[in-house]
Amino acid sequence: MSEKNWAGNVSYGERKLRRPRTLGELQEHVADAAVVRPLGSRHSFNTIAATPGILVSFDRFTPVMEIDMKSMTVRVTAGVTYGVLGQYLQRHGFALANLASLPHISVSGATATATHGSGDRNGNLATSIASLQLVQANGSLVDVSRGDDDFGGYAVGLGALGVISELTLDIEPTFDVAVSVFENLAWNDLALHLDEITSAAYSVSLFTNWANDTVDQVWLKQRRGRHALHRGAQGGAGEGAEGDDNDDSGAAGLGERFFGTRSATERRHPLPDVAAEACTEQLGLPGAWIDRLPHFRLDFTPSKGDELQSEYLIPREHAIAAFEALRGLAHRITPLLFISEIRTVAADNFWLSTASGRDSVALHFTWKPLGAEVEALLPDLEAALAPFGARPHWGKVFTAGVAEIAPLYDRLPDFTRLAQQVDPGQKFHNDFLRAKVFGA
Numbered sequence: 001m002s003e004k005n006w007a008g009n010v011s012y013g014e015r016k017l018r019r020p021r022t023l024g025e026l027q028e029h030v031a032d033a034a035v036v037r038p039l040g041s042r043h044s045f046n047t048i049a050a051t052p053g054i055l056v057s058f059d060r061f062t063p064v065m066e067i068d069m070k071s072m073t074v075r076v077t078a079g080v081t082y083g084v085l086g087q088y089l090q091r092h093g094f095a096l097a098n099l100a101s102l103p104h105i106s107v108s109g110a111t112a113t114a115t116h117g118s119g120d121r122n123g124n125l126a127t128s129i130a131s132l133q134l135v136q137a138n139g140s141l142v143d144v145s146r147g148d149d150d151f152g153g154y155a156v157g158l159g160a161l162g163v164i165s166e167l168t169l170d171i172e173p174t175f176d177v178a179v180s181v182f183e184n185l186a187w188n189d190l191a192l193h194l195d196e197i198t199s200a201a202y203s204v205s206l207f208t209n210w211a212n213d214t215v216d217q218v219w220l221k222q223r224r225g226r227h228a229l230h231r232g233a234q235g236g237a238g239e240g241a242e243g244d245d246n247d248d249s250g251a252a253g254l255g256e257r258f259f260g261t262r263s264a265t266e267r268r269h270p271l272p273d274v275a276a277e278a279c280t281e282q283l284g285l286p287g288a289w290i291d292r293l294p295h296f297r298l299d300f301t302p303s304k305g306d307e308l309q310s311e312y313l314i315p316r317e318h319a320i321a322a323f324e325a326l327r328g329l330a331h332r333i334t335p336l337l338f339i340s341e342i343r344t345v346a347a348d349n350f351w352l353s354t355a356s357g358r359d360s361v362a363l364h365f366t367w368k369p370l371g372a373e374v375e376a377l378l379p380d381l382e383a384a385l386a387p388f389g390a391r392p393h394w395g396k397v398f399t400a401g402v403a404e405i406a407p408l409y410d411r412l413p414d415f416t417r418l419a420q421q422v423d424p425g426q427k428f429h430n431d432f433l434r435a436k437v438f439g440a
């Protein structure tokens with residue numbers, strides 16, 4: 001019986017699971033394997049981590065987290081989750097710039113697939129990587145840093161260029177976030193005021209089922225200056241947002257109403273009719289970034305649990321047309337859907353990042369666990385989004401193959417060249433990478 005992913009829809013198919021405790025053991029396992037894939041916290045919904053060979057889990061790997069205040073970075077070993085790292089940083093008065101909807105995912109696995117949160121000025125999670133260390137096919141170590149020639153390939157590496165053993169991430173002084181939820185935003189108002197709405201807070205999420213007359217919920221996560229803990233840790237004085245360029249507590253429009261919507265009077269779950277206990281605090285109550293930037297709390301099951309997910313990133317100039325295309329398909333999408341989320345992601349220059357070279361709008365679908373029906377719908381959904389250059393999230397369910405994907409990434413030939421150079425024996429390849437990235 002092979003290992004399964006978090007959602008239970010994928011079996012990894014491995015011959016053997018290896019669980020190294022030390023870097024030396026990790027290097028030996030990689031060197032000895034004919035075919036190998038690294039595993040994070042198993043939250044991807046497709047076979048990106050699958051292998052008929054050796055699957056390397058980091059669940060027993062000795063965790064290291066080490067802050068360097070001089071370079072304002074933190075060193076973190078593979079397998080550590082954002083939840084664990086975030087709590088450690090918060091205790092010491094520091095923060096990461098952004099997080100995904102859940103803190104349960106590993107830093108190494110999330111950055112490898114260009115996992116993102118939201119925010120017009122926030123890049124995906126890989127943009128905080130200052131450097132990384134990888135175990136190469138022969139077991140030797142290589143360090144790659146921001147500014148190195150091939151860093152753009154390694155930062156979102158899909159596990160195809162080696163096994164990341166540790167990463168160094170940018171950090172900043174800790175800050176607070178206050179989450180306010182507004183309900184029933186008219187589609188027309190969203191079309192007229194998209195830029196004002198997505199820039200109204202540090203991180204903005206819109207939840208819809210595409211069929212309703214309005215977008216069900218708007219989540220505005222406002223950044224509130226530096227957190228008191230950091231001021232204490234640094235020995236500094238003074239209250240308020242001084243010194244934080246990203247502070248948006250003065251942003252307009254956050255009273256009881258926001259573009260014709262009303263603020264929710266109690267906490268909300270993104271899924272209709274699901275109790276909000278699994279969600280982080282809302283109602284505008286400020287709290288530490290680690291307790292507000294994710295939608296879901298570390299000690300609860302995130303999202304629905306029994307579900308599938310797909311997501312597509314498009315250049316933000318096509319957002320309104322893409323919303324219309326999806327609303328036109330609502331009669332087919334909505335019956336299979338728990339909820340959709342719309343977010344924004346700032347452009348980066350990583351070769352296989354879904355936001356590479358484009359300020360993006362991310363169109364996310366949390367599906368009911370109806371694999372066959374979702375698989376049947378996706379070709380039509382992808383065809384509807386194709387005119388907008390939609391790039392599928394690497395860690396979620398999609399049907400596009402290399403023929404559709406290659407034209408979306410100018411630097412794909414560079415990635416293929418780099419993979420060939422560092423892994424000529426194709427030790428890190430699997431069926432997913434052959435079908436979606438490298439070709440047969």
Ligand SMILES: Cc1cc2nc3c(=O)[nH]c(=O)nc-3n(C[C@H](O)[C@H](O)[C@H](O)COP(=O)(O)OP(=O)(O)OC[C@H]3O[C@@H](n4cnc5c(N)ncnc54)[C@H](O)[C@@H]3O)c2cc1C
Pocket residue numbers: 006037038039040041042043044045048049078079100101102105106107108109110111112113114115116117158159160162163164165302303304309393394395396
């Ligand atoms: C409930 C839920 C909510 C989600 N919310 C979001 C969201 O808000 N935003 C978003 O963008 N995505 C989201 N996702 C998707 C998720 O973030 C990605 O699939 C992410 O890659 C999962 O990280 P992981 O640690 O589980 O990696 P895994 O799924 O275990 O692995 C993913 C990839 O990373 C590679 N990898 C893992 N470890 C290493 C390593 N040490 N070295 C090299 N490669 C490695 C694997 O080989 C594989 O290719 C969500 C998923 C779930 C289940």
